[in-house]
Amino acid sequence: MQIHVVEQGDSLYSIANTYGSTYQAINEANELDNPNQLVVGQSVVIPIVGEFYFVQTGDSLYEIAQRFGIGYQRLAEVNNIDPNAPLYIGTRLYIPEQAGPTIESNAYIEPIGETVSETLINAAEKNAPFLTYLAPFNYRVNRDGSLIAPPLDNFATIAAENNTALMLVVTNLEEGEFSAELGSLIVTDESVQNTLLDEIIQTAQSVGFGDVHFDLEFLPPADKNAYNSFLRKAKSRLSDAGLLMSTALAPKTSAEQEGEWYEAHDYAAHGEIADFVVLMTYEWGYSGGPPLAVSPLDSVRDVVEYALTEMPANKIMLGQNLYGYDWTLPFEPGGEYAKALSPQQAIILARDNNVAIEFDQQSQAPFFFYTDKEGNRHEVWFEDARSIQAKFDLIKELNLRGISYWKLGLAFPQNWLLLEDNFTIRKRV
Structure with a gap:
């Protein structure tokens, strides 16, 4: 699989010719809404076996x-060149496909309201083949301990047909907030x-859940040990079932990190007790904050490297967003919230406003600016093939258990192409 970044003068035909692919194959793989109008800086995935590198x-x-x-x-042999001869700038080398590691993958899916x-x-049906777990979000807890189920429609059937395990997500959400x-x-x-x-056990057995996932957020810091004790109790009951x-x-990024979101989450204890954890490594750039990459690679790496001091790599699922945000400038705290958008929508927005997509090397994320019809300046950060490949490379480098997506529903076809190309997905059913 090849990632190509569109340059001035590129067309889908010229890109296809460069990599020995076809206009139709690239168009279908990337689900382009207008293949004859590419955006400078747009990343395009080329569905070929292996990839090419230009010296x-x-x-x-x-x-x-x-x-x-x-x-x-071996590289010299594949390309029929002398391994001791000098390389010339621009020479195209074919890199044969390498077998990727086996990982687990999860995706949350959040029905809004009473129906799915x-x-x-459609998102569940399309992406379940790439998932170890499908996680309907969420089962809310009443104050007597009873559960309020989300609408599930045919998620259990979709999961079963794709050998995907269902994840029962339990939260402390109440009236829309943790x-x-x-x-x-x-x-x-x-x-x-x-x-x-x-x-939980009765529901898991009747519906067919394979994992129970506790997402308890904004707990009082004084409840850290109580949360750990509850998890030990829950683990014993759930394992027996x-x-x-x-x-x-x-x-x-440290055990001493302060803040109401962090203090009750004990990495060492969760790493010891749980079968695995999901690191919520996204929302540095969020709807109510200033424009930033949603999951900048440098910040994500800092969190993972701390987690590795507290638990083994094979218990860590890397959290990953499937969306970006469009901020109206200037950003003012408490002002207008940024609008969420899919990677596909971001590209269309850049094209419609005739602006090039830029790429920040430190955060490994694409962004662009545009001015709307009312004269308002905007800043957009989103995900593309390059940014998601950087996360896949991090998973491979640090031998993590896998990846967990928040959330299905916004189109990002490149992610699924590259996930399949980089890894073998473990199935638990």
Whole structure:
């Protein structure tokens, strides 16, 4: 699989010719709404086996081979060149496909209201083949410990048809917000816990869930040990019932990190107790904050490297957003919220406003500016093939368990192409 960044003068035909592909194959793979109007800076995935590399200044065959995890003599043989001869800038080298590691993948899916939209049903059907877990968000907890189920429609059938396990997500959401008071009740009141665990097990067995996932956020810092104790109790009950248990963790970079989102989340304890954890490594750029990459690679790496000091890599699922944001400038705290948009929508927005897409090397994320019809300046950060490939490279470098997406429903076809190209997805059914 090849990632090509569109340059001035490129057409889909010329790109296809460069890589030995076809106009139709590239168009279908990227689900382009207007293949004859590409955007400068837009990343396009080329659906070929292996990839091509064009020699740059300072390159050596040995360094290129190391970069792609292949022996330099094998690389020379594949390209029918002398391994000891100098390389010329611009020479096209074919990099054969390498077998990727096996990982797990999860995606949350969030029905809004009392029914599941056709968009979400289609997203589940389309992407379940690439998932270990499908996680309907969310089962809310009443104050007596009983559960309020989300609409599930045919998620169980979709999961079963694709050998995908269902994840039962339990939260302390109340009236649309994470409730510290409800969360405290869950982790401190034994009667509430017993009712809750009884209902979780009954629900998991009747619906067919394979994992129970606790996403308890904004717990009072004083409840850290109580949360740990609750998880130990839950793990014992769930294991006896043949269920996995996982948790969601706020993106910390130290055990002493302060803040209401962080302090009750004990990385070392969750790493010891849970079968795996999901690091919520996104929302640095968020709807109510200033324009930033949603999941900048440098910040994500800092969180993962801290997590690795507290738990083994094979328990860590890297959180990843499938969306971006469009901010109206100037940003003012408490002012207008940024609008969420899919990677596909971001590209259309750049094209319609005749602006090029830029790429920030530090955060490994694409962005652009535009001015709307009312004269308002905007800043957009989103995800593309390059940014998601950077996260896949991090997973491989640090041997993580896998990746967890928030959330299905916004189109990002390049992600799924590259996920399949980089990894073998473990199935638990």
